[in-house]
Amino acid sequence: MxxxxxxxxxxxxxxxxxxxxxxxxxxxxxxxxxxxxxxxxxxxxxxxxxxxxxxxxxxxxxxxxxxxxxxCSAFLRAPTADISAYRQLLQKLARRRVRDPRLKVFTTNYDMCFETAASDLGMMAIDGFSYTRRRRFDGKHFSYDIVRREAEGHEFAEGVFQLLKLHGSVSWSREEKDIYEDTAPTPANACLIYPAKGKYQQAFLQPHLELLSRYLEFLRQPNSCLIVAGFGFNDDHLSEPIFSAIQSNPSLKLILCDFQCITYLHNRGHHGSSDYWGRFHDLAKRGLDIHFISGSFSDLVSHIPHLRTASPAEQLAPQDAWGATTHECS
Structure with a gap:
């Protein structure tokens, strides 16, 4: 800010x-x-x-x-732009076993980092837009998937993930009631929630309402894991559902990462931190499945293991905490 x-x-x-x-x-x-x-x-x-x-x-x-x-857009065109952490995250989490749920990425950022990283890796992001020449937003497209059809049948393609940009994007424009992909939207028609207190009201307008509803739906799914990185918990309409879900969904795993995590936990409500850090800390001390990582987004990505398909021998070997259960990560 x-x-x-x-x-x-x-x-x-x-x-x-x-x-x-x-x-x-x-x-x-x-x-x-x-x-x-x-x-x-x-x-x-x-x-x-x-x-x-x-x-x-x-x-x-x-x-x-x-x-x-x-x-939020020009920096990606600079020669010094480094989105290697985004590429590594998708390489590790999006290339999962085809029978596993698709990786879901929820972001409040407007930028095109995930789209650019996916393009660099040859991956496909299901972002709610149609596959027509002029791409138009419609929530039904999150129900679609990509399959590889063979002579004897078909299977889900690898490297596909869902991208849900909760506050809009620098590549979206609004035309009356429709949202289209646009390479250069103007400030007047850009479909994003600008930083202001009114963003809470805007979150309940389309397409943000559709994205928010899918975010809330995910938090209720069993055997899921939510990884939160670089989020300050200053948006109550996104923070409170997480706080409620970790208490009501017994199989939800929550991993919170921030480079000032230790400061936030030991000085709750101070140093610009949200009170949610202290509230999550209290729940963790009560035994809920909440873990804290003090580090940057790049630090977090470097410690995530590759979720690749295990060989028959590896499937018989004892598994660690990451391999014991299939989790739907975000």
């Missing part, structure tokens, strides 16, 4: 707001000057525009949204 604040509100090379940004902060009565937050600012703008018709503020908000769109 701080990086987005600097990109959209500050003079390059400094943390001071531009003259235009300072003027907008004054107009909408945004007073957070010590620890400014782009989400709080946009929320303040939304509240102001709900009661005032101000073309200047509307234009500035549109410019900020354009910066966010660019920030």
């Amino acid at each position: 701080w990086d987005l604040w600097k990109r959209s509100m500050c003079t390059p090379g400094s943390g001071d707001p531009t003259e235009a940004a300072a003027r907008m902060m004054d107009v909408v009565h945004y007073k957070e000057t010590i620890n400014p937050n782009i989400e709080h600012f946009l929320s303040q703008c939304d509240a102001y525009l709900a009661f005032n018709k101000d073309a200047t503020v509307e234009e500035f908000v549109s410019e900020v949204k354009a910066v966010i769109l660019d920030a």
Whole structure:
């Protein structure tokens, strides 16, 4: 959030707001000057525009949204872009036994990292969009799968996973009631939930409602494993279902990873951490199947074993905790 604040509100090379940004902060009565937050600012703008018709503020908000769109997409085109952790994750978890459930990836990020990594590996992501020339979103496509048809029958293809972008994507655009894949959506028609308090209400509009319902459905599935990495638990509409599911679904395994995990657990509610970290810690001490990993997303991926098909000899050998049960991971 701080990086987005600097990109959209500050003079390059400094943390001071531009003259235009300072003027907008004054107009909408945004007073957070010590620890400014782009989400709080946009929320303040939304509240102001709900009661005032101000073309200047509307234009500035549109410019900020354009910066966010660019920030979440342009970095992948840079020569220094490194998405090796995404590729490794898909290599390890998406190439599973064909009789196992498909890997489901839920993300609140707008970027195209998973799509790019899948393309690099020759994998296919089922993302809710049609397979027509102009791809249109329809939740029924999550019920489809890819099979390899042979002369004597058919079997599920390997390397297929489901990708559910809960807050939208920089590659989606809205046209009236339909959502289409778009290589360059504008801030006005981009189908994503911009960082603002109003995102909770937007989460109950299509296509986000369809994606959210499938996320909630997954949490109720037996023998499932949810891996959470890089999520701050600041979105209550996503955090509370996890907290409820781990208590009501006895076979759900929960793995929480963050590079400040130790700090969050020992200083609950402080250092910018969500109270959910402390609440999950309490449940873990009561014996629920919750595990904590202190490390980055790359650290987590490096420690995940390859979920490949075992040979007959390996199937007879004693299995470790990862191989004892087939889990549906996200």
